Amino acid sequence: MxxxxxxxxxxxxxxxxxxxxxxxxxxxxxxxxxxxxxxxxxxxxxxxxxxxxxxxxxxxxxxxxxxxxxxxxxxxxxxxxxxxxxxxxxxxxxxxxxxxxxxxxxxxxxxxxxxxxxxxxxxxxxxxxxxxxxxxxxxxxxxxxxxxxxxxxxxxxxxxxxxxxxxxxxxxxxxxxxxxxxxxxxxxxxxxxxxxxxxxxxxxxxxxxxxxxxxxxxxxxxxxxxxxxxxxxxxxxxxxxxxxxxxxxxxxxxxxxxxxxxxxxxYPCCGSTHPAIDAMLMLVAEHRLTPEQVERVISRTHPRRLQHTNRPHPQSALDAKFSVQYCVARALAQGRVVLSDFEDDAYADPDIQSVMRKVTAEPDPLADQQPDHFGAEVVVELRDGRRVSKRVARAAGRTSANPLPxxxxxxxxxxxxxxxxxxxxxxxxxxxxxxxxxxxxxxxxxxxxxxxxxxx
Missing domain, CATH: 1.10.4100.10 (2-methylcitrate dehydratase PrpD)
Structure with a gap:
């Protein structure tokens, strides 16, 4: 057959x-x-x-x-x-x-x-x-x-x-x-x-x-x-x-x-960016982070996901949907990621561009240890010398075992x-x-x- x-x-x-x-x-x-x-x-x-x-x-x-x-x-x-x-x-x-x-x-x-x-x-x-x-x-x-x-x-x-x-x-x-x-x-x-x-x-x-x-x-x-x-x-x-x-x-x-x-x-953007967004939003909430406090952000995702989301300089609203740097910067700057962030020339906002320059994307060295390839870690280096991080195994709502309300x-x-x-x-x-x-x-x-x- x-x-x-x-x-x-x-x-x-x-x-x-x-x-x-x-x-x-x-x-x-x-x-x-x-x-x-x-x-x-x-x-x-x-x-x-x-x-x-x-x-x-x-x-x-x-x-x-x-x-x-x-x-x-x-x-x-x-x-x-x-x-x-x-x-x-x-x-x-x-x-x-x-x-x-x-x-x-x-x-x-x-x-x-x-x-x-x-x-x-x-x-x-x-x-x-x-x-x-x-x-x-x-x-x-x-x-x-x-x-x-x-x-x-x-x-x-x-x-x-x-x-x-x-x-x-x-x-x-x-x-x-x-x-x-x-x-x-x-x-x-x-x-x-x-x-x-x-x-x-x-x-x-x-x-x-x-x-x-x-x-x-x-x-x-x-x-x-x-x-x-x-x-x-x-x-x-x-x-x-x-x-x-x-x-x-x-x-x-x-x-x-x-x-x-x-x-x-x-979030209205590529799903490969979502674990990093979740991690960044958790850090913002837990440590009351603002862009002014931050020296550097390191976003680590599975290499398979990084192939199409490592876009430090998005050239359009559609391109920004696939930029983990942009999405993480939005999460840090405003504590949310919403539809209006990907409309018209929102990606070119000077304040967001300034935050994006602090964000580096790299492969997760622990990717092979993940139960699947939808995890991420975000590390934030603060100007006062502190370093805080958050690892997310998969974004909320990613499977029926972890549903959204x-x-x-x-x-x-x-x-x-x-x-x-x-x-x-x-x-x-x-x-x-x-x-x-x-x-x-x-x-x-x-x-x-x-x-x-x-x-x-």
Whole structure:
């Protein structure tokens, strides 16, 4: 049995009724978080440009943040780009990227056009999440280190699997859809810090949906698109650098959305900077630190994370999201890191630039002793000669074992959604999403979102 066939059978057989309570809870949280960051990202330049290129497109799928509808694949492109525009969407240790943003824009577009229920949307979402996680077990972290962006290269399979499940494709059609998606996988880390990174997500969401639609109509694809000598595994990772058996060992035992679970971001920047931000904020709180007291800051993170976050001189707001020096400087200077820190030319603020010059980033010498690669240590040398430090094994909210309180999840949603919706509309949307499985028709929810948009 090929990888595509193995996945196809499990995706097609996936049922809402089989979801454990914890999986449903985490699905609600993933959907809440993704809808919120999509509404916040809808007005970002990358989302506006993607919309301009895709438009006009007549259809029934809502463009989040606009009173406009497009055909599902185009809505998936625009909303997927918006979902990742702020780099504030959820993360996954297994994926080494962002699991929900490639999946949910395609699903919402498809669900509202087919008048699917919330239960159907949830089941498809969890099935897509699990499918991309299984493939991640086969290829990471060599895949990530080589330079692929797993959010896109694996996310396209998540979007495809979810769309196939929502359209009720059978096992054979689903396998074909995944094989088609193997030729759509793309996204290189060289484009981190630019508009192309969120475009990766929109592209993956759209292409996963299209792959499923093509398979439904009888399109054909190779049976061994994953394991063929010129298939996904060998081309993207190379012989000896993947383990296909690892993908097939434990489907849904437990579901990846439950363990290790979704990482909900507290800060609107690259997740690789978050442990250092946490450490710096702890030091600020414990020692009442101010920039004036500080002579030097040393931020130590895993070398894998430092490769794309060692940016002492960010050149744009997007670039600043990947600068651990900038993020740590913000944490020291103001005791928080928020959306406005990455808007316009906030990164160029002279006072922050002055603090940044005190921050040095280097590899963590104890990286190999970490239980995973999401830890950090921050050392602060003070002008009075004291030296204080804090080590964080992983950022708060990074796994289901260390979740954020519901109140913080809700506060993040309301803050993000308020960029597009009025206050009452934000609260109504949040209440509806906490009960997403009770929606009789997802289209009614997107209509509610559209009606709640702020007036221009």
């Amino acid at each position: 090929t990888m595509a066939q193995w996945l196809g059978e499990r995706i097609a057989a996936f049922r809402f009724e089989d979801l454990p309570a914890e999986a449903l809870r985490w699905a609600r949280i993933g959907i809440i978080d993704t809808v919120g960051v999509t509404l916040a990202g809808a007005s970002e330049p990358c989302a506006r440009i993607a919309h301009a290129v895709a438009s006009p497109s007549l259809g029934d799928a809502l463009v989040f943040g606009r009173r406009e509808r497009m055909k599902p694949s185009d809505a998936a492109l625009v909303n997927g780009t918006a979902a990742h525009a702020l780099d504030f969407d959820d993360c996954s240790n297994t994926l080494g990227g962002h699991p929900s943003a490639p999946i949910l824009p395609a699903l919402f577009a498809l669900a509202e056009c087919s008048h699917a229920s919330g239960r159907e949307l949830v089941a498809a979402y969890v099935a897509g999440f699990e499918a991309q996680a299984r493939l991640a077990h086969a290829v990471n972290f060599h895949h990530y280190d080589k330079g692929w962006h797993p959010t896109a290269t694996l996310g396209v399979f998540g979007a495809c699997a979810a769309a196939a499940r929502l359209m009720r494709l059978d096992a054979k059609q689903t396998a074909t859809a995944l094989s088609i998606a193997a030729s759509f996988a793309s996204g290189v880390k060289a484009n981190f810090g630019t508009m192309t990174k969120p475009l990766h997500v929109g592209h993956a969401s759209r292409n996963g949906l299209i792959a499923a639609q093509l398979a439904r109509e009888g399109f054909t694809a190779g049976d061994e698109a994953f394991e063929h000598r010129q298939g996904f595994f060998n081309v993207y990772n190379g012989a000896g650098h993947y383990d296909a058996d690892a993908a097939m060992r434990s489907w849904a035992e437990p579901l990846d959305i439950v363990e290790p679970g979704i990482a909900i971001k507290q 519901d109140a913080r999840i809700e506060a993040k949603f309301l803050d993000c959604a308020s960029h597009a919706l009025g206050r009452d509309a934000c609260e109504r949307a949040l209440a509806a999403l906490w009960q997403v499985e009770r929606m009789a028709d997802v289209a009614a929810f997107t209509a509610q979102i559209e009606a709640g948009l702020k007036r221009d």
